[in-house]
Structure formats: structure tokens, C-alpha cells
Amino acid sequence: MAVSMDDDVPLILTLEDGGSGASAPLDDLDREELPNENGGSYDVVNDASSPAAGDCCAQQGSARHNWEMNYQEAAIYLQEGENNDKFFTHPKNAKALAAYLFVHNHLFYLMELSTALLLLLLSLCEAPAVPMLRLGIFVHATLELFALIVVVFELSMKMRWLGFQTFIRHKRTMVKTCVLFVQFIEAIVVLVRQTSHVRITRALRCIFLVDCRYCGAVRRNLRQIFQSLPPFIDILLLLLFFMVIFAILGFYLFSPNHSDPYFNTLENSLVNLFVLLTTSNFPDVMMPSYARNPWSCVFFIVYLSIELYFIMNLLLAVVFDTFNDIEKRKFKSLLLHKRTAIQHAYRLLITKQRPSGISFKHFEGLLRFYKPRMCARERYLTFKALNQSNTPLLSLKDFYNFYEVVGLKWKAKRNREHWFDDLPRTAFLIFKGNRQCFPDSMYTVVAVNGIWILVETFMLQGGNFFSRNVPWSYIVFLTIYGVELLLKSTGLGPVEYLSSGWNLFDFSVTLFAFLGLMALAFNMEPFYFIVVLRPLQLLRLFKLKKRYRNVLDTMFELFPRMASLGLTLLIFYYCFAIVGMEFFAGVVYPNCCNTSTVADSYRWLNHTVGNKTVVEEGYYYLNNFDNILNSFVTLFELTVVNDWYIIMEGVTSQTTHWSRLYFMIFYIVTMVVMTIIVAFILDAFVFRMNYTRKNQDSEEDNGIVLEKEISKEEVIGIIELYKRSSAALEIAQLQKMVLQMDKYGQLSAVFLGRRSRTKSDLSMKMYEEEIQ
């Protein structure tokens, strides 16, 4: 490829000249969609007297400056596309650019995140605090005020970027401002009164976290959850309606039975049928009436069949359907947004002389701003990977793949098939001779180890099993794993060895086992738990079967999305935990509920039978809202649903009947979120399985892989290019590459670009047909 250094002029400057012929490549852009068709580049650029093509020597410096501005703006467009920022917040002049750059960098994002986390973590130390972390009111209120002032600073910086008009029209930011205001006043009140009042508003602190740049996925989840609500509520009403009908029926049928405490009033009847919906009090709720008349079980069977097995599944179906529909629409609009961003960037990078595409010089300029860390070789490889047509210019169609390609990690392809190719000659021959033997024998060792651990554990029936003497089996297996680890890491080189997830897993388990051995040998009791992690080694066996590999791969691919869903759930937990602590802190304690129906679960007796002290413990008093950590555990227990009514009844017996509302609402909220998580997992796996079924013949895929070859001439060409712009670092890197090629006598080098598959890649394939 010929790399030219003509001092070309950005097309965007010439747009004002009215040359409609020059903007031919823009024909496929939807002009209505471009917010600033003519004012696309910064004022600085527009102010510069646009150099006519040809006589440019004198203005070369200015032209380069113009290009730098164009590069930066294109990079900003691409970032906006990636982050789903609206284009009307795009900085329009140099001042706005400065403001934009101030609030769009990782330092600022980290500051946002850490203030939000600080505010959230404060609840560890506030009023019903975790005992170890209790802080004086003065201390935590001051901390809070400090954090809030930082938030004010961040908000004002954002306002500087957005401008007042956009700022007050942006709903989320306005909500945040209001919450900030309320929090500020409350924090000051706390400082002045020197005592904490009931501060349910603390539950709103989550919004500071949600608003963080890094929590974009959480915001999207929340939005999707709220959008799924209307149909969900419809079905919920159906559910509640049947519940009311059955409550009336149940009350009429079973209240004449005085030994039945579940249906003696209409309220009890309703509450117990709600709990029955979660199956939590089944079969107990049926037993008194069943004991009197066996046919009363029909009532419960019909109720459960309709409510639990039919309507609850309907609920899942509705959420599944709505969620998928929203997901699809969202993905489409995101894709369109990215495309628009790419179009904007493209328009800034093409030149008047060659309006049909982007040359490498300008692409490289873009990448310097978009990904400053990328080295020269990678920039060129990205360009080559994008360039499908093998012309020196990148067309808009090629450029559309920008986001997919720019994330690839490039590595020289090594011409070896097996990990043992680089081992010394003898070892190589041994492994080559029985290629399949080594992994097979390793699997055998792992399996034997597993059975060994199982048998060993089965033989120890309780007692102190951490004997002084390290068992010999432990040493034997650890040695084998150690040897394998050494061999493989020698063969592959430590960096490449650790770049595979499975190898990393092997390494860490072996390391843990080694640390456990040390702990045993040097008798460090607190670290004994490490020894206990040994069975995890068995997970290696799952590499053996394709379905499991598929499952685990999908799991890893989905991990970021699952994490964001988990975080969303945690945010709900936080809100409920704060509310729970404000209302229910300290209401549950041993023997608190002796008058309620769940007295047994809260009973703590310490009585003497004969000459032995018998402790009867109903441990449920531990499920309390006494501090935020306890609240989280309690809420997790409520999420798991089983026996949640014991916690509810315990709290209710100490407070009012209305407390039940808290628990019921929590149940419904977690039901929505869990349903969405289930829908999400279902969807992803069903897609993956369909995909695998369709591509059964193709070998398994390790994410996205691209292969590109660079010839020596190309490298020399790029060096020339860099020499003109005097980029010493890049030149040095590239010259090193040339030297290496010379050393091995190669005329070209092959590189592999890799990245793991993301949800977006999956969605792209899923909705391929529909999007077209």
C-alpha cells in the first residue's frame, strides 16, 4: 500500500464552499439526522482560513492544526457513539470542548464513582452501624457533607459542559440535583442537631451510583425493568384478583374450623394465600383443614395450579417477552446511534482531494485521540482489518465495523500447534509421540484426586482433621500439578500461559493448594480454609465435554451483563435495607415473638435437664435489620423466599400489621428482577444452543479472531509516514519490528487479532435478519 503525505485538506472545511460534488460520499447519510451539518467541526477549525487545495506550504502548520482538531472531534464522536451520549451535547466550540474533556476522562469518572461509593458505604457507619465500623455522628456527617460537596462540584462541571438549557431538561440529572439538595439539608440538620433522625431518604443515595459513567449497564437494566412494568402489573392484578377470590372462598370454607389459625379472619386468609403463592407455608397452611376433611386439599391444589403453575409462569412469559422486545429495540437504536457517530467521524476525516475514503494517515490521527495507548503496529493492523477492499482508502462501509475491530488485541501468530513445541528437544519428542496422552493422564490424575478427596473426607467422621502431618497424598498430587504447571508455562511462556482462562484457573488452584500446604506445614490455623479449596481442582474435568465448555464459555461471555444485573439487584437491596433499618432496626431479638405464631423460630432457651445445660436455639432473631450487613443477609433470605414469612411474622408481631407491606413489596420487586435475570439467562443460552446447533461442523470458537499479514514494505512505508510527522516512539517500535523480520528472514509477519465475544456480538447475530 502506498502511503502518501500530500498535505490534503479536510473535506469539512470545503463544505461551506458549496461544492456539492465533493460531498458525494455523504449521500448515504441521512442529512436530517445530523444535528450540525455545517458547523460540524469546532469554531477554531471554521475560523481558520480554509486553505485552497494545492498551495499550502505556508499554511502547513495551520492545516496540521486543523487536522488535529478534526481528529479530536472525530474521536469524540466515536466516544459518544460508544457511550450512547446524545449528539446535541456534542461540544460545539473550544470552550465547550475544554468542558467536555474535563468531564470525560477516567479521572473524573473515578471521582464520580468513589464519591458515590463513599456515600453508599457511609451507611455502614451511620446510626444502626456495623459494630466495628461505628463512627461518631460528627465524623460521618462531615464525611457526608464532604462527599456531597464533591457531587456538587461534579454537577457544576457537568452543567458547564451541557449548558444550563440542556442541564435542566435532562431528567436524570434533575432528579439527582433534587436528591442532592435534600441530602444536603438533612446532613446539615444532622450536624446541627448532633443526632440522626429517621432518614429514609438515604435510600435515594443509590442515584449517585446509578448516575456514574461506569454504571451505564445498570441504568439500562433499570430502564428496561421500568418499561417491562405495565404488562407485568396487568398480570399481577390478575394474580391478586384470584388471590382475593380464593381468600373469600377460603374464609367461608375454613373459618368455621376453630383449630385453623390460617383462615380465621379475611386478613389472615389473604396474607396466608399470598404466602402460599410463594409456597412458603405449604403444606402447613393446608394441614388443619386437611385433618378435618381430606377433600379440602382440592381448594389448595386448585389455588396452586392456577396461581403458582399458571399465572406465575404467565408472568415469566410476559416479562420474558417484553424484556426481549425492549432489548431488541434498544439494541437497534444503539446500533443506529453508533452508525450515526461513525458517519459524523467519517465526514471529518475524508479530504477534499479524496472524498471516497479515509487514508491511513488520518485514520492514525484519529486513533491517536481515540485510543492513545495503541502502538503504531496495532493502529496499522486495525486499519488493515477494517479495509476490506484492499484500496489505500477506507470507505464508509468499511468504517462501519470500527467498533468491532478496534477492540481486538493483536499478537504475532506463532507457527506452532502445541504448547510443547518450544520445549527442549527430548521433552518435545516425548510429548509429540503421545500427543493426546498428556492431557488424558492429567484428567485421570484430577479424577483420581477427586475420588481420593471424596473417600478421605468420607472416612473422617467429624473431629479434628487438620493433623500435624501433611498427608502424603496431598504432596503427591500437588507435585504432579506443579510439574504440569511448570512444563506448560515453560512451553508457552508465562505470559501466554496465563492469558488462557483455564490455565489461569489451574494456576490459581495449584497456588492455593501450595499455600495450603505451607499453612499445614507451618501450622498456621487461620489459613486452613485454603486447604479446603482443593476440590475446586475437579472443575478442570469440565473441559472434557463440549456442552460444558459451551456452558462455561457462555457464562464468561455473559458475565459482564450478569454482573450489571446483580448490581441492579444490589441497588434495590440497598434501598430496602435502608428502609428496613429505619423501621425495623432492633425490633427482633431472642424470645421477642413469644406471642406470635412463629414463636419457636425466635426462641432462645438455656435450661438445665438433669445436670446438662441444653440450649434451644431458634436462630431467626439473627435475621434482623440491625445494621446494613445483617439487612443484606436478611434480604437475601427473603429473596430465596423459603420461610420468608417467619421473618415477616416476627417483625410484624413486634411492629404493626403494615410492616407486611414492606415484605410483600420486596417480594414482588425481587420477583420482577429475578424473573428478568431468568429471562436473560434463558434467552442467552437458548440463542447460544441454537447457534451451536446451526454451526455444528465449524470448530469451536474462542471469541472473535482475525488474521492479518503485514509485509516488510508496508512497515517501511509506515515508518516513512511517521518520519514526516516526527513521532520518534512509533518509529522506534516499527524499526524493531523490521529488524526482527530481517533476523528471521521473513518477508511478512502474520498477526492475530483476538477479543472475547460480547453480548453485543451475540445480539448482532440474533437480530441480524430483523435489523436489515
Add this chain to the structure above:
Amino acid sequence: MAVSMDDDVPLILTLEDGGSGASAPLDDLDREELPNENGGSYDVVNDASSPAAGDCCAQQGSARHNWEMNYQEAAIYLQEGENNDKFFTHPKNAKALAAYLFVHNHLFYLMELSTALLLLLLSLCEAPAVPMLRLGIFVHATLELFALIVVVFELSMKMRWLGFQTFIRHKRTMVKTCVLFVQFIEAIVVLVRQTSHVRITRALRCIFLVDCRYCGAVRRNLRQIFQSLPPFIDILLLLLFFMVIFAILGFYLFSPNHSDPYFNTLENSLVNLFVLLTTSNFPDVMMPSYARNPWSCVFFIVYLSIELYFIMNLLLAVVFDTFNDIEKRKFKSLLLHKRTAIQHAYRLLITKQRPSGISFKHFEGLLRFYKPRMCARERYLTFKALNQSNTPLLSLKDFYNFYEVVGLKWKAKRNREHWFDDLPRTAFLIFKGNRQCFPDSMYTVVAVNGIWILVETFMLQGGNFFSRNVPWSYIVFLTIYGVELLLKSTGLGPVEYLSSGWNLFDFSVTLFAFLGLMALAFNMEPFYFIVVLRPLQLLRLFKLKKRYRNVLDTMFELFPRMASLGLTLLIFYYCFAIVGMEFFAGVVYPNCCNTSTVADSYRWLNHTVGNKTVVEEGYYYLNNFDNILNSFVTLFELTVVNDWYIIMEGVTSQTTHWSRLYFMIFYIVTMVVMTIIVAFILDAFVFRMNYTRKNQDSEEDNGIVLEKEISKEEVIGIIELYKRSSAALEIAQLQKMVLQMDKYGQLSAVFLGRRSRTKSDLSMKMYEEEIQ
């Protein structure tokens, strides 16, 4: 349409003449697929000297006989297509035909079903019998022998039809024969020894039910369940694997805590983690270790997140996916089978003279065998509905829709829009004036009634609420409903009124309310429960919103399929109930398990505190396997899962550790079946919702509706046709129709064909693209 009575000759007879030109319409049949290309019709037909076209007067009787045989064979082909019978069991000669007809009629099917049911119901009276139904050993063993002999008779009849070769190659029939043999021997042993031995083989009696013609859907479900098993088992192994790893970890971590009974041995650790998977013992299982060290909750949270929230959902995804895939393939093959059947039938109905289609005469002949109950008008309407091209002949392409059209119920279209059009003039004007007012006011009445009942119930706090005096509100509301019912049924006519599901529902609820009133008025206590059904009236409110109507319609459409899934579940229940009764009958009784960890739930104490007798009842002893009805209830409780471990531990404490296997296997089996039910509901609703979303503008659909017009000439033409074949009944029917047309001065009558949508219609639409 001209209906000719030419004595045409069946094409199939002329095939032997080698006229390949005549078989042109068969070109699109896959000849390899036809089992008896040349011997397609019965030997009788082939034996008859095939009349050459043209001179046929003498042999007219024979030709008609030939045609009758052809009609019958075509009808049999179509039946085979409908029932998914393989074509190699198609009767090939007159003897086989007799055998075929013997085993293929509703009488025989009913006999099959009733013997199967008798055998199943016997377990109500055998050894651990329901007290009221206990029979002497001699009686029930004789009954069983009798039923088994009937089964032998049925089997031998089937063998006569299938022939010995096919019979022993048919797997299901062979299994049935073996089971029959075993049952026979056991029944005789019981009769001889005059005592019941351990007869687990009774669980196999289900096969007699499964083999019934009417249980085809159950067979298909079972097949699909078994086919979904391999991937299911893979994921189940993953689940169990993690369980083992966590059991070892849990044992090491928590067994030093002596107050923790859940992890003191490896076996306990495993069992409790299995139960934890069902969440049934959470949070109790966590409490002892949580009380000692709060961080131990991490173990449980991680376990539940991996096992319950991830792998269990994965299991659902796998089953969902496999089930859908099988469903799709099965549907495709069924469709192909039906098409082949239609091709076979088509080939038998076309004539040598007009090989391009079926004339009405022959179509009518076919229907006489295929649906003897159909009247002449309906036959002609079916023919017209199939005939898309308006030619007198039915092409193969038209004929492919046979199964969809033949199920339609035809009714004269009445030219009225509202139910009140036929009311007397004044009433008509009243209702016409405020068209929407009447239903609206009815909904208001229902809503008011609902609130009334709710408030009334809320005011009664226990006690005897069936007062002697019938409350006036009851009478008022009942009067309103009664008037509405009368008005509507007068307007629509009673038959049409009751043909709508919603009206039927209204009618029965009002009837029940009336019966309840009678019961109250005449003080008949045992019927008080009818009064209690009043709130069901509220269900009418769900007609108001489209989403609910959609949900309820889908529910009704899915009902047959759901019923077959439910029956499948019941069959599993039966097997487990028999096994449970054989092993666990009588082991659980009050105070049986005082040494176990679940003693409280089985305690029954009757002690005196002061001068009051206090009864402490842990009712779990009622969840036993003492007879088959109790077993079913117990198994339902196990299906609901909550607190199932109490039942398991109770039984285990009275028998051996190995009893747990029974409960665990039952859990896994119901998990599979329930997962499939969930997958099925999910799938159907998601499809329905997508479908509704796509067709939002089209009005809502009430099943499949077709409209056809018949002119007077056409009717007269058909009468002519029937006159030649002297079918007096049909002629009378048709003449009545002509008279009616004359009476109203109509030249034609319009008929509407209706049927409710079935799963197959939905599937057809779902897989439309893929099938093409």
C-alpha cells in the same frame, strides 16, 4: 357447479394398464414413499374385472362397489394420517380390513380405555386400600384377572390387524405384552396365595393407559420428555458435581461446629445441600454456622447463586430448547405424514377420465366413510371451502387443507350485529339507543357486587355466617343477573347463547347462585358451599381488557395440551404412588419420629394445662403413603417442594437412609416435567404475544372462521346427485333447505364455518417459514 353422474372409473384400477399419462397428477407424489404402489386398493377391487371406460352399464353395480371400497380405503388413509399411524400397518386385503375396522372404532377404544382405567383404579381397593373402598383379596384379584383377560383379547385383536411380524417388531406393544404377562402371573399368585405380596410391578399398569388410542398426546409428551433427557442429564451432572464439591467444602468448614447438625457427616452435608437446592431448608441450614461466624453466609450465597440461580435456570433453558426443537421436528414430520395420507387418499379418488381432481360425488363418498355424522349440506360446504379454484374438481393442492377444513362447524350466518336484534321492538329500541350502556352497567353491577361481598366478608369476623334470613343484597344481585340472563338468552336464542364460553360461564355462575339461594332458603346445610362460589362472578370483569381476554383465550386454546401434560404428570404420580405405598405404607403415624430432627412436625400431644386440654398437633403424619389418595396428596406436596424434606426425613427416620433416593428421584422427575410445562406455557404465550403484536390492527379472532355462500341452483344440483344414489335422508335435509330459501325469498344462503384454534394451528403459523 355442474354435478355429473358419469360412471367414471377410479384411476387406481387403471394403473396396472401402464398408462403413465393417466397418472400425471401423481407426479408430485414421492413414489418411493408409497408402500403399495400397485396394490393400493384392496384385493376385492383388484380382483374385480376392471371395467373399461365407456361400456359400463352392466357393471355399474360392480363399479359402484369398487368406488365404495375406494372411499373406505381413502377414509382409512386419512384416519391414519390424523392418528399418525404408520402406513405399513395399512390393511392390505379384505380380511385385514375387517381386522382393521374391528380395532379402529370408538367402541374398541372405549373398551381399551375402560379396562386400563379399571386396572388403575384397582389400586384404590388393593392392600393399602382407601378405607371406604376396601375389597377382599379374592374380589380384586378376580377383577384384575378379568381386566387382564380383556387386555389379552384386545392385544390378540390388534395382532390380527397388524400381523405377527409387525406385532413383534412394535416396541410399545411388546413392552405391553411383557407387562401383561408379568401382571397375569402375579394376579394368579395373589389368587392362589390369597395374600398380596410386594407388587411394585403394579406401577407398570400405567402402560395400559398410555397405550390407549385416546392417550396419543400423553405418548407424545412422554417421548418428548425422554428425548429431552440426554442434555438434561448433562446439566444435572454439572449440578450434582458442584453439589459434591460444596458438600466437601461445607463438611470441612462447618463440621468443627458441634451445634451444627447439618454438616456433621459428609452424607448429611450432601443431603442438606440437595435440599438447599430446593431452598426448602433455607435459612435454617445456614443459621448455626451464621450464628458462630457471620461470614459463613458467603458459602451459602455463593452456593445458591451458582446452583439455584444459574445452573437451575440453565436446566430450564436446556429443556426449553430441546423440547422446542423436538416439538418443531415432530410437528414437521406429522405434517408430512398427513400430507402423504392426503396424497394416498387423493390417488384413490381421482378418476381415469378426469385425473386432475376429485369431483364432489367422490368427495361426498369419502366423507360418508370419514365422517358419517356429517349432513349433506355440511359435506357440500366442506367441499366448497376446500375448493379454492372454483372449478368443479378439487386439486391435490386444495385437498391438502382437508384436515383444517373438515373440522369446521357450519352454521347459517344471521344478519344481525347485536344480541338484542331479535328482541321485541320496544326492548330493541331501548338497547339500541344506548348500545354500550348495557354491558357497562352490568360490569358496574358485578364490580359493586364484588366490593359488597368483600366488605360483607370483612365485617363477619368468624362465627356462623349462614344466617336463616337470606340477605337482601343476595336477592337483589341475583335478580339483576337473572334478568340479564333472560334478556340475553331471549335475544340470542338459548342454543346460540350457550355456545359462547363466556355466556356459559355467566349462566352456570348464576345458576349456582340460584341453587345457593335455594339452599339458604330451605336451610339445606350440606349445600352451603355453593353460596361460597358467588365471588366467581367477579371473573366476568376480565372481559374488559384485551390482554386478559388474550390470556384467557390462549388458556382455552392450550387447555387440551395442558391437560395431556397434566395427565402425563399424573401417570408419573401413579408410578411413584404405587412404589411409595409398597415401601412406606403405615410407617408414618403421630409421634412416630421423635428421634429425628423433624420430630416437632409429627408430634401429637394431648396434655392438660390447668384444667384445659391442649392438643398440640404437628400434622405431618397426615402426609403419608397409606393409600393411593393420600399418596397423591403427599406427592403433590412434594411437587410444591416447600418443606418436602420434613416428609422425607420423617419417612427416612422410620425406614432406611436409602428411602431418600425415592424422594430425590421424585424431585428430579417432577422437576423435568414441571420444567417442560413451564417451557410449554412460556413458548405458547410468547408466541401468542408476538402474534398479537404483529397483528395489532386486525380485530381479535375467535378461532378459525370461514364464510361460504351456497346458491339455490347448487342445492338443487346436489339433490339431483343424491337422487341418483337414492339417499333419502340427505334429500329430505336438502329439500328442507330449499324450502326455507324459498320462504325468505333468498337466492342463496351464507354459512359460517367455525372451529376453535388448536395448538396445531398455532404451530403451523409459528413454523411457517421454517417448514417451507
